[in-house]
Amino acid sequence: MIDRIVIRFGGAVAPELCRYVEKIRADYISNRPESAPGFSAACDQLKLGEMSMDRFAGELAGVFSHLGSGRSISGLWEDRARCHAGAAEFLAKLNGRRPLSLVVDYPESWFWAAAARNNIFEGAPAGEPVFLSHAAGSPRGEEQLDSIYKQPGCLIIEPDFNRAMRCINQGVQTIHYVGISRTMRELDLRKLTPAGYVNSTKEEI
Amino acid sequence: MKISNGKEIMITSTGWTIKSKGGFEAVLLTDRVRRYVQASRCREGCVNLFYRHTTGSIIITEYEIGIMADLKDLLNSICDKNRPFKHHLRGVDRNGHSHMWSVMLSPSAAVTVPFSGGELLLGEYQEIVMIDMQDGANPREIIAQLVGF
Numbered sequence: 001m002i003d004r005i006v007i008r009f010g011g012a013v014a015p016e017l018c019r020y021v022e023k024i025r026a027d028y029i030s031n032r033p034e035s036a037p038g039f040s041a042a043c044d045q046l047k048l049g050e051m052s053m054d055r056f057a058g059e060l061a062g063v064f065s066h067l068g069s070g071r072s073i074s075g076l077w078e079d080r081a082r083c084h085a086g087a088a089e090f091l092a093k094l095n096g097r098r099p100l101s102l103v104v105d106y107p108e109s110w111f112w113a114a115a116a117r118n119n120i121f122e123g124a125p126a127g128e129p130v131f132l133s134h135a136a137g138s139p140r141g142e143e144q145l146d147s148i149y150k151q152p153g154c155l156i157i158e159p160d161f162n163r164a165m166r167c168i169n170q171g172v173q174t175i176h177y178v179g180i181s182r183t184m185r186e187l188d189l190r191k192l193t194p195a196g197y198v199n200s201t202k203e204e205i
Numbered sequence: 206m207k208i209s210n211g212k213e214i215m216i217t218s219t220g221w222t223i224k225s226k227g228g229f230e231a232v233l234l235t236d237r238v239r240r241y242v243q244a245s246r247c248r249e250g251c252v253n254l255f256y257r258h259t260t261g262s263i264i265i266t267e268y269e270i271g272i273m274a275d276l277k278d279l280l281n282s283i284c285d286k287n288r289p290f291k292h293h294l295r296g297v298d299r300n301g302h303s304h305m306w307s308v309m310l311s312p313s314a315a316v317t318v319p320f321s322g323g324e325l326l327l328g329e330y331q332e333i334v335m336i337d338m339q340d341g342a343n344p345r346e347i348i349a350q351l352v353g354f
Contacts, residue, residue: 161230164270165277176270178233186269 002173002192003153006101008160009111009129101148102129155192157183215247218350225337225345229277233268234333234347235325241349242320249322250353255315257346260303260339262310265318268332276336280306303338310336320353 025043029036104111108131130148132141149156155173158164164176175186219241223232234254242252256263266272281302290301316333319326327333337345 161232161270161273162226162228165229165274168270168274174270176268176273178268179236182268 001153002155002190004099004101004151005155005157005192006103006148007157008163008177009102009104009106103145103148104129104131106131155190212354214352214354215245215250216350216352217245218348221347221349223335223337223345223347224342225335226342227337227339228341229273230337231268231273232335232337232345234263234335235268235327238318238333238349239325242325242351242353243323245351245353247320247323247351247353249320250351251317251319252325252349252351252353253315253317254333255348255350256335257348258307258337258339260300260307261335261337261345262307263316263333263335263347264310265316265327265331266334267330268334273336280309283309300340303340306338 021043025040028039111129111131130144132144148154149167149170149172155175156164156167157175157177158167159177161176164174167174173190175183177183221237223234225232238252238254254263266276284302284305286302288301290299290305292301292304293299318333335345335347337343
């Protein structure tokens with residue numbers, strides 16, 4: 001019996017973005033050593049989620065002739081945000097029927113910007129998300145995850161394949177997220193689909 | 206080449222490089238193959254997918270994480286990852302299990318999927334899945350070759 005659905009946002013993509021920030025930092029500092037301290041601080045803020053992507057890209061464009069970096073980092077996030085956009089309705093409907101928890105790998109400011117952009121919580125606010133961006137991969141982060149995942153009756157929707165494998169191997173009901181319609185089909189098979197949802201797996205983004 | 210009804214058969218190939226973290230990572234290929242068939246504008250034919258490595262496979266299965274975990278367990282029970290593989294005596298790498306698992310699934314190193322009306326003729330729960338059994342992240346190459354009209 002499933003009485004709680006835990007959806008993980010981010011997965012493999014979040015560390016990828018952090019690596020990208022590191023790459024920009026290294027590229028920039030090697031080209032403009034005189035501006036290194038200020039820029040480096042901005043990168044740290046971005047990684048910790050204290051500066052929004054948009055502001056970072058804007059500042060980058062302002063001080064750095066290599067505009068492509070600023071645009072592409074923003075673009076990466078935009079692409080991801082578009083993926084989440086389709087999930088908004090699903091989340092809202094599901095939230096009304098089952099207790100729903102969100103575990104988020106992204107920095108808080110990034111996540112809330114995407115949530116606002118896509119009206120993810122409109123009408124049916126989910127519980128307060130758990131942010132792992134400061135603790136991802138650390139023992140503290142793992143403990144935090146364990147305490148959520150090991151609650152009885154928990155179903156995990158996990159976007160990272162290896163982590164999904166770890167969850168299922170621990171006996172936790174798990175769906176590897178590979179697109180909305182396939183996830184909905186899995187929920188449908190478990191009789192957890194929101195009422196009125198008509199599923200199709202013909203095309204995924 | 207023309208067939209009896211006067212239509213020309215098209216044979217076309219493409220290569221895909223798939224990012225994988227390895228270690229039995231499964232990557233869903235169905236949508237990519239579907240788009241490839243639709244872009245060809247062929248209505249009838251088949252598409253063959255070939256995995257260009259010796260440490261992985263392409264299989265057709267229901268894509269469910271429990272099935273992936275069970276498949277890995279099954280392969281591991283037949284051929285334990287930690288056994289002393291003679292392949293390791295060469296001293297180049299330590300991926301004997303990857304090769305053995307790949308050979309065990311060798312009929313699936315290449316799969317052929319028919320299509321009709323421009324749609325893959327997969328069953329409701331059938332998905333095309335690449336499994337990379339090599340340890341560590343590597344780009345993986347797949348050849349897709351379509352024959353159709």
